[in-house]
Amino acid sequence: LSFQIIDSIQPTTTEITLPFNNLIASPYCYRISSFDRCGNSIQSKEICTIELVTTATNNQNTLIWNDYEVSAELEKYTITKDKGNIATTSVANYTDIDVHCGTTYCYQVIAELNYNNSVTGAAVKSISQTSCIEAISSDIPPMVTNLQSTFDFNQLSLHWNQPNQAPVATYQVVENRNNAGFLPKDNFAASDTSQPINTSINDLATSCYQINYTDICGNVAPISVQTCPIILTIAKNDDDTYDATWTTYTGYSVNTYWLNMYDQEKKLITKTDIGQSSTYNFEWPDNENQQITFTISATGNSNEMEVFSTSIELEEETVVLVPNAFSPNQDGLNETFKPVGRFIDNYSISIFNSMGTITFVSSDDKKDWDGKTNGKFVPEGTYYYEMSITDKKGEKTTKHGSVTVIY
Numbered sequence: 001l002s003f004q005i006i007d008s009i010q011p012t013t014t015e016i017t018l019p020f021n022n023l024i025a026s027p028y029c030y031r032i033s034s035f036d037r038c039g040n041s042i043q044s045k046e047i048c049t050i051e052l053v054t055t056a057t058n059n060q061n062t063l064i065w066n067d068y069e070v071s072a073e074l075e076k077y078t079i080t081k082d083k084g085n086i087a088t089t090s091v092a093n094y095t096d097i098d099v100h101c102g103t104t105y106c107y108q109v110i111a112e113l114n115y116n117n118s119v120t121g122a123a124v125k126s127i128s129q130t131s132c133i134e135a136i137s138s139d140i141p142p143m144v145t146n147l148q149s150t151f152d153f154n155q156l157s158l159h160w161n162q163p164n165q166a167p168v169a170t171y172q173v174v175e176n177r178n179n180a181g182f183l184p185k186d187n188f189a190a191s192d193t194s195q196p197i198n199t200s201i202n203d204l205a206t207s208c209y210q211i212n213y214t215d216i217c218g219n220v221a222p223i224s225v226q227t228c229p230i231i232l233t234i235a236k237n238d239d240d241t242y243d244a245t246w247t248t249y250t251g252y253s254v255n256t257y258w259l260n261m262y263d264q265e266k267k268l269i270t271k272t273d274i275g276q277s278s279t280y281n282f283e284w285p286d287n288e289n290q291q292i293t294f295t296i297s298a299t300g301n302s303n304e305m306e307v308f309s310t311s312i313e314l315e316e317e318t319v320v321l322v323p324n325a326f327s328p329n330q331d332g333l334n335e336t337f338k339p340v341g342r343f344i345d346n347y348s349i350s351i352f353n354s355m356g357t358i359t360f361v362s363s364d365d366k367k368d369w370d371g372k373t374n375g376k377f378v379p380e381g382t383y384y385y386e387m388s389i390t391d392k393k394g395e396k397t398t399k400h401g402s403v404t405v406i407y
Contacts, residue, residue, distance in 0.1 A: 003031065003046075014119075027051070027069045045115065046070060050128035052109050056136045061105060063094045065128060068111045078110040101137035101166040102216030106130050141165050141215045143222040148251045149209055149229035150307035153266065153293070156197045156229060158209060159305065166215035173197065176208045176226070185209070206231055206247055227251035230309030232296050237281075244280045244294065246309055252300040260308075261285060262293040264393075284316055290343040290392035291315045318343045318391040325404040328371030336368035337403055339387055347389040351403075359383060371405055380407050 009016055011034070018030075029048040033041045048069035055062045068074045079087045079094050082105060087094055099105060111126040146161040158173065168190070175185035175197075188195060199207065208228040212221045228250035235243050244259060259272040259280055269289060274280050274296075285292070296309040319341040326337045339347055344365075351360035351369055359373045371377050387399040 003029075027066050029069050045073070045124075047113075047124065047126055048111075050109050050111050050126050052107065052128040052131045054107055054131040054133040056133050059097065059099065059101070059135070059137050059139065061096045061099050061107075061133055061135060063096065063107055063109065063131075065092050065109050067092045068126065073113045073115065075112045075114045078112060080108045080110065081105055099135035101135055101139075101219075103167075104132055104134045106132040137166060137215075137217050137219065139165075139219065141213070141219055141221040144211050144213065144224040146252075146304075147209070147211055147224045147227045148305060148307055149227040150305070151229060151295070151310050152308065153295075153311045156199050157194055158197060158211065158227070159194045160211060160224070162193050163213065163215075163221065166217055166219065168213045169216045169218075171195070171211055171213045173209055173211050174223070175199075178206060182208075182210060208250065230296050230298060230307065232294065232309040232312055234294060234312050234314065236314075241281055241283050242314075244282065244296065246278055246296045248278060249298040249307060251307065252304050254298045254300060256299050258297045258299070260295045260297055261289075262295075263289050264291050266293065287342045288392065290318065315393070316343065318389075318393075318395070318397070320344060320389055320397070320399065322385075322387065322399055322401060323403065324401070325406055326371070327406045328377060329407045336370050337385075338368035339389060339399070343392040345390045345392050345394075347387055350386045352384045352386075353378070354382065354384075377407075378405060380405050 006018070007016070027048045027050075029046045031046040032044045035041045046069075050065050050068065052063060052065045055064070063079065065077075068077075074090075076088050076090055077092070078085055079089070079096075081096065086096065086098075096105070096107075108130050109128040113124040113126070116123055141163060142165060144160045144163060146159075148159045150157060150159065170187055170189050172184065173186040173188075173195070174182040176182045186195070186197065197209070206228065208226045210223050210226045212223045214220050228247065230249045231247045233245050237243060246257075248254075254276060257274045257276065257278070259274055259282065261269040261271075263269055269292065270285055272280075272282075291313060293311050293313045295311045297306050299306050320339050321341050322339050323334075323337060326334045328335050337351075338349070346365040348363040348365075349360065349369060350358060353359050359378060360369045362369070382402050382404050384402050385400070388396060389399065390396050
């Protein structure tokens with residue numbers, strides 16, 4: 001090796017930084033010579049540079065560097081990736097296959113030498129520059145699996161499994177509405193595995209969806225299998241029963257369909273196992289819930305989510321019947337006067353005699369008129385009432401009329 005003097009330093013200096021503007025390929029080797037006042041000199045061992053070159057190819061990063069110039073002093077090469085050791089080798093190249101498309105990795109090569117610093121005792125090393133490179137891939141990524149479609153009270157969303165290879169850059173959803181063929185629907189970037197889909201429920205007879213994606217290296221995945229959500233319709237019959245019909249769910253093999261009923265606060269009232277039928281006849285379940293939202297849901301095996309249909313909100317009419325007579329004669333029959341019917345939440349009553357004098361007033365719907373005023377039974381005859389009735393929807397109606405007291 002031919003050495004040239006590049007700098008002079010003070011005797012107390014133990015570290016020096018050199019500008020490195022050379023365009024000629026390495027290696028460059030350095031040594032330090034110390035001189036006494038008589039011109040005698042002692043020379044250190046030389047230390048040589050490592051120049052690292054990284055290249056990205058399909059699903060791997062290749063590292064190449066120059067052989068250490070003083071081969072007799074080389075113990076081994078250590079390769080680091082993102083500041084962590086990943087391998088050791090005795091040759092001047094390495095291929096890293098643990099890479100993911102679109103991710104940038106930073107490497108260094110350390111030439112570990114077989115002697116120690118005479119002052120500190122530390123092992124002597126030559127460390128290359130840091131070389132960073134973005135991994136690439138031309139592989140076709142796998143298709144999206146387990147695509148499912150479900151409504152949350154008429155908000156449609158798609159759910160799927162996370163692709164397990166190259167990170168996703170953009171998803172593409174296509175829609176086949178009413179068997180008109182698949183057309184582009186939505187493009188979106190997402191880090192999760194669900195996406196709400198804007199769609200009109202009013203004119204939706206049937207719709208199916210597929211999804212694919214472009215990974216961050218520009219590779220396009222195959223289109224997924226399709227999923228078709230459940231579309232529910234309900235019709236009322238002349239006998240006051242209801243017929244529910246729905247489209248077959250596509251997305252996984254259905255074990256059971258369920259009819260779900262929710263109250264006005266969207267709390268579940270009842271859930272009925274229907275099996276694998278696509279029709280069901282039912283009656284209004286009770287007199288407490290005047291407004292009910294209905295959905296059909298489908299379940300597969302234990303590893304699959306429950307998916308829901310479009311929802312339909314139905315309302316039954318308030319029914320109020322007011323007796324025109326009662327007999328408070330303590331025979332246990334027809335002893336009190338009150339409104340009866342369906343979906344009555346609460347009511348108040350005012351009773352007047354034929355002179356217009358108030359005979360009875362109550363705003364407690366659990367306190368009916370028992371035919372008394374001031375603790376005594378009123379005379380037989382006709383009396384007049386005003387009622388304010390509130391139904392289960394919170395709507396109020398007023399009723400006026402007469403009632404006959406019979407003993």
